[in-house]
Amino acid sequence: MSEHTLMQPVSTQTERLRQLRHDVWQANLDLQRHNLVTFTWGNVSAIDRESGLVVIKPSGVAYEDLSADNMVVVDLAGHVVEGDLNPSSDTATHLVMYRTYPHIGGVVHTHSPHATSWAQAGKAIPALGTTHADYFYGSIPCTRPLTNDEIAHDYELNTGRVIVETIAAQDPMAIPGIIVNEHGPFSWGKDAHQAVHNAVVMEVVASMALQTLQINPAVQFINQALLDKHYLRKHGANAYYGQTATNKK
Amino acid sequence: MSEHTLMQPVSTQTERLRQLRHDVWQANLDLQRHNLVTFTWGNVSAIDRESGLVVIKPSGVAYEDLSADNMVVVDLAGHVVEGDLNPSSDTATHLVMYRTYPHIGGVVHTHSPHATSWAQAGKAIPALGTTHADYFYGSIPCTRPLTNDEIAHDYELNTGRVIVETIAAQDPMAIPGIIVNEHGPFSWGKDAHQAVHNAVVMEVVASMALQTLQINPAVQFINQALLDKHYLRKHGANAYYGQTATNKK
Amino acid sequence: MSEHTLMQPVSTQTERLRQLRHDVWQANLDLQRHNLVTFTWGNVSAIDRESGLVVIKPSGVAYEDLSADNMVVVDLAGHVVEGDLNPSSDTATHLVMYRTYPHIGGVVHTHSPHATSWAQAGKAIPALGTTHADYFYGSIPCTRPLTNDEIAHDYELNTGRVIVETIAAQDPMAIPGIIVNEHGPFSWGKDAHQAVHNAVVMEVVASMALQTLQINPAVQFINQALLDKHYLRKHGANAYYGQTATNKK
Amino acid sequence: MSEHTLMQPVSTQTERLRQLRHDVWQANLDLQRHNLVTFTWGNVSAIDRESGLVVIKPSGVAYEDLSADNMVVVDLAGHVVEGDLNPSSDTATHLVMYRTYPHIGGVVHTHSPHATSWAQAGKAIPALGTTHADYFYGSIPCTRPLTNDEIAHDYELNTGRVIVETIAAQDPMAIPGIIVNEHGPFSWGKDAHQAVHNAVVMEVVASMALQTLQINPAVQFINQALLDKHYLRKHGANAYYGQTATNKK
Numbered sequence: 001m002s003e004h005t006l007m008q009p010v011s012t013q014t015e016r017l018r019q020l021r022h023d024v025w026q027a028n029l030d031l032q033r034h035n036l037v038t039f040t041w042g043n044v045s046a047i048d049r050e051s052g053l054v055v056i057k058p059s060g061v062a063y064e065d066l067s068a069d070n071m072v073v074v075d076l077a078g079h080v081v082e083g084d085l086n087p088s089s090d091t092a093t094h095l096v097m098y099r100t101y102p103h104i105g106g107v108v109h110t111h112s113p114h115a116t117s118w119a120q121a122g123k124a125i126p127a128l129g130t131t132h133a134d135y136f137y138g139s140i141p142c143t144r145p146l147t148n149d150e151i152a153h154d155y156e157l158n159t160g161r162v163i164v165e166t167i168a169a170q171d172p173m174a175i176p177g178i179i180v181n182e183h184g185p186f187s188w189g190k191d192a193h194q195a196v197h198n199a200v201v202m203e204v205v206a207s208m209a210l211q212t213l214q215i216n217p218a219v220q221f222i223n224q225a226l227l228d229k230h231y232l233r234k235h236g237a238n239a240y241y242g243q244t245a246t247n248k249k
Numbered sequence: 250m251s252e253h254t255l256m257q258p259v260s261t262q263t264e265r266l267r268q269l270r271h272d273v274w275q276a277n278l279d280l281q282r283h284n285l286v287t288f289t290w291g292n293v294s295a296i297d298r299e300s301g302l303v304v305i306k307p308s309g310v311a312y313e314d315l316s317a318d319n320m321v322v323v324d325l326a327g328h329v330v331e332g333d334l335n336p337s338s339d340t341a342t343h344l345v346m347y348r349t350y351p352h353i354g355g356v357v358h359t360h361s362p363h364a365t366s367w368a369q370a371g372k373a374i375p376a377l378g379t380t381h382a383d384y385f386y387g388s389i390p391c392t393r394p395l396t397n398d399e400i401a402h403d404y405e406l407n408t409g410r411v412i413v414e415t416i417a418a419q420d421p422m423a424i425p426g427i428i429v430n431e432h433g434p435f436s437w438g439k440d441a442h443q444a445v446h447n448a449v450v451m452e453v454v455a456s457m458a459l460q461t462l463q464i465n466p467a468v469q470f471i472n473q474a475l476l477d478k479h480y481l482r483k484h485g486a487n488a489y490y491g492q493t494a495t496n497k498k
Numbered sequence: 499m500s501e502h503t504l505m506q507p508v509s510t511q512t513e514r515l516r517q518l519r520h521d522v523w524q525a526n527l528d529l530q531r532h533n534l535v536t537f538t539w540g541n542v543s544a545i546d547r548e549s550g551l552v553v554i555k556p557s558g559v560a561y562e563d564l565s566a567d568n569m570v571v572v573d574l575a576g577h578v579v580e581g582d583l584n585p586s587s588d589t590a591t592h593l594v595m596y597r598t599y600p601h602i603g604g605v606v607h608t609h610s611p612h613a614t615s616w617a618q619a620g621k622a623i624p625a626l627g628t629t630h631a632d633y634f635y636g637s638i639p640c641t642r643p644l645t646n647d648e649i650a651h652d653y654e655l656n657t658g659r660v661i662v663e664t665i666a667a668q669d670p671m672a673i674p675g676i677i678v679n680e681h682g683p684f685s686w687g688k689d690a691h692q693a694v695h696n697a698v699v700m701e702v703v704a705s706m707a708l709q710t711l712q713i714n715p716a717v718q719f720i721n722q723a724l725l726d727k728h729y730l731r732k733h734g735a736n737a738y739y740g741q742t743a744t745n746k747k
Numbered sequence: 748m749s750e751h752t753l754m755q756p757v758s759t760q761t762e763r764l765r766q767l768r769h770d771v772w773q774a775n776l777d778l779q780r781h782n783l784v785t786f787t788w789g790n791v792s793a794i795d796r797e798s799g800l801v802v803i804k805p806s807g808v809a810y811e812d813l814s815a816d817n818m819v820v821v822d823l824a825g826h827v828v829e830g831d832l833n834p835s836s837d838t839a840t841h842l843v844m845y846r847t848y849p850h851i852g853g854v855v856h857t858h859s860p861h862a863t864s865w866a867q868a869g870k871a872i873p874a875l876g877t878t879h880a881d882y883f884y885g886s887i888p889c890t891r892p893l894t895n896d897e898i899a900h901d902y903e904l905n906t907g908r909v910i911v912e913t914i915a916a917q918d919p920m921a922i923p924g925i926i927v928n929e930h931g932p933f934s935w936g937k938d939a940h941q942a943v944h945n946a947v948v949m950e951v952v953a954s955m956a957l958q959t960l961q962i963n964p965a966v967q968f969i970n971q972a973l974l975d976k977h978y979l980r981k982h983g984a985n986a987y988y989g990q991t992a993t994n995k996k
Binding site for chain 2: 536537539556557558559583584587609611612614615616617618619620621643644646649650653680681682708711712
């Protein structure tokens with residue numbers, strides 16, 4: 001398992017970005033390690049909140065050709081600050097997330113097959129068991145389809161906007177993922193590593209939700225009390241899973 | 250394949266626990282080797298019946314960071330006897346099994362995807378063929394859902410209790426596994442190694458049972474005579490599978 | 499890929515059996531290499547027709563502990579001729595095949611998951627496409643269930659008998675496999691290697707047949723002319739697939 | 748990942764064919780690397796348009812025995828120009844594609860399991876999401892069944908002809924793949940590497956299309972505006988995915 005934590009004190013923006021390039025590069029490779037991507041179909045970004053700079057995978061570059069050095073740095077308006085390559089074509093979607101939600105530190109997009117199948121079906125991934133409840137405090141919503149106008153102009157920006165519209169008043173950190181209609185999953189977290197972690201969970205629960213429906217088409221959502229129990233034993237002030245009182249997932 | 254058997258005579262409790270730490274550590278790694286776990290979603294324990302001490306995986310620690318040394322030792326009341334880390338959050342469930350059933354030497358919990366899908370569906374895994382019958386002498390039951398009160402107070406203890414309630418008068422060694430409603434599978438055996446073995450079988454038969462229903466929704470349970478034949482050719486006094494007259498599975 | 503062919507002239511029965519032990523050992527390992535087995539759930543045998551001796555996997559021995567030396571040699575009546583271990587518990591079934599069909603040189607039994615699901619469903623694997631037709635000249639039949647009496651007495655022998663009853667007047671070399679009701683697949687071929695090859699094909703076509711039915715529940719059997727074409731371009735006097743005029747599969 | 752691009756200037760036909768043998772050999776191995784083939788069930792070819800010579804995999808040779816040297820060179824009429832082995836039994840199908848469509852530089856045929864299941868079901872793979880739209884500008888068609896006469900005489904040639912008949916007036920480079928009824932997928936591209944790439948995509952979208960239908964049997968085709976958007980951001984004059992303005996997929 002790659003090392004995602006900070007190895008030394010970082011006192012300057014240069015040092016922080018150097019570390020973030022490393023973390024984002026490794027998090028992109030983790031998409032492959034967890035079998036979430038075919039070819040180049042996935043991207044991870046992370047933000048340095050102090051400077052407002054975002055590190056993101058370059059567009060259409062094979063995973064084996066990625067390095068910390070060829071990650072692209074953009075500002076929150078989407079201007080390239082460092083890097084010779086084009087940033088991911090989905091950059092505008094990532095930036096909406098960072099601009100809207102101050103607690104999000106990392107964003108992931110994949111076409112992982114089961115989560116994408118739910119997206120193609122236009123259905124939310126229902127919360128059916130404790131595996132889901134350990135990470136997502138309710139069903140993982142599916143956005144409405146974009147209108148033709150939203151597709152024609154500023155498509156990636158509008159993809160971000162429809163995500164925000166769907167989340168609405170919910171806490172994005174309590175349900176750290178969404179599926180974009182006819183497209184695929186996005187997930188996020190406090191950093192790139194946690195965003196990838198949540199992408200893995202989405203794929204697993206998407207697969208199990210389909211199997212569950214196949215066994216029992218009349219299945220009900222998980223009991224709310226059980227959802228609360230599992231989510232809260234891993235998250236928040238009273239968490240007791242893992243080795244500290246804080247969220248260890 | 251790792252070595253799970255005792256390599257030398259052990260004359261003291263210290264020696265026995267040293268060996269058990271090794272066995273439980275390896276059995277936890279076996280969950281990964283058999284593709285039963287994502288991240289830290291599984292745990293194995295085993296008991297030293299002479300001392301009444303149980304060795305169990307620490308909570309929320311990545312598999313690659315596990316060692317014989319960081320396994321946690323608890324007594325049957327759940328007090329930590331040895332170890333600096335918190336034991337698995339599911340420890341109370343494991344302990345119910347050891348306290349209730351004297352023949353159980355090892356317990357496993359996973360979120361293996363197909364067995365968990367049956368749990369989410371709230372359905373027993375039906376005995377449909379000889380693969381199932383070789384290890385489970387009947388359908389693998391699914392517990393009732395816990396009540397809100399059972400969830401709110403002593404949740405993990407009550408998970409163990411509902412397992413015991415479901416097993417009722419059956420022999421837990423003849424059907425060495427169960428699925429907990431909306432949650433996932435637990436399995437057990439004479440030791441940690443056999444409990445993992447049964448966890449693998451549960452996942453395989455859970456997957457095949459779903460496929461079987463998809464091919465033939467009107468499928469019947471296995472003929473009782475065939476269930477008897479397969480179970481009894483591997484278990485009990487008249488077993489003839491393997492290299493000895495005893496259970497070789 | 500392991501070497502399955504004869505490397506040198508063999509002039510004596512000892513030499514032939516030495517070679518056959520090697521071939522059967524490797525063919526058993528091939529079951530693992532092709533992901534057809536969990537634990538010890540599979541066995542391969544082959545026959546030396548000149549002596550009438552059959553080499554078969556020992557019962558319940560882990561694949562990593564197998565060697566050419568611990569393969570068991572039995573005669574066609576099932577008496578152990580060489581070897582310290584018990585032969586596979588399914589030996590009597592294998593022997594029925596060798597006694598009944600003179601062209602069979604190797605037999606395989608597995609619990610490969612998709613073929614076993616068809617067995618549990620009690621349904622023949624329908625011939626739905628050219629992948630199937632390249633190896634099996636028609637649907638792969640499913641036996642009737644054994645009667646309670648057939649299960650109670652000489653179970654493994656009766657398993658062989660019901661296979662023979664199901665094949666009836668068909669050519670076993672043209673459809674070199676069958677599924678035993680509520681149990682799982684058996685396959686065969688001119689030697690152990692080809693029997694394993696056919697076991698792999700059964701698992702693949704079993705999986706695709708289920709998916710095909712899920713896409714189109716009203717699917718028809720493959721056009722007989724296309725079945726003929728594909729089977730016969732790989733088998734028989736007018737075959738033209740591969741590098742010789744003979745069967746190259 | 749193997750290197751598929753031209754490493755040096757090639758000035759002669761000999762040099763070009765030497766390079767093409769290497770590329771086609773590697774592209775055939777890529778079928779294995781991407782888990783598209785069982786045994787020898789797949790073949791890749793590519794054409795040198797200047798000479799009209801086609802390099803193709805030999806028939807029925809195991810992937811581990813392939814080399815640049817044993818690739819077979821045929822002309823567009825199917826005569827072997829170089830090589831001691833028989834070319835793929837599907838050669839006549841490949842040649843129809845090269846003769847009919849001047850922009851096709853590489854052709855692939857596999858029995859990849861999900862695409863083959865759609866072929867067995869006799870159904871086009873519907874365009875249900877952006878993963879599909881990124882590579883295929885519409886549903887991937889399924890040919891009509893061949894007539895008995897087409898099967899009996901010049902079967903492989905007629906397989907090519909029914910592909911051409913199905914493509915009809917469409918641009919084969921915009922939907923670079925097809926499924927042949929009761930048989931399996933063919934794909935193509937500007938070269939062998941891109942043809943393999945499209946074969947991988949077909950298998951992925953075939954798998955996701957089935958899952959999508961299982962989640963939502965009433966699913967609609969992707970919105971045409973979204974299909975346009977995704978296809979055109981990767982293809983044609985206004986593409987902006989990747990690192991150049993040209994097609995980078």
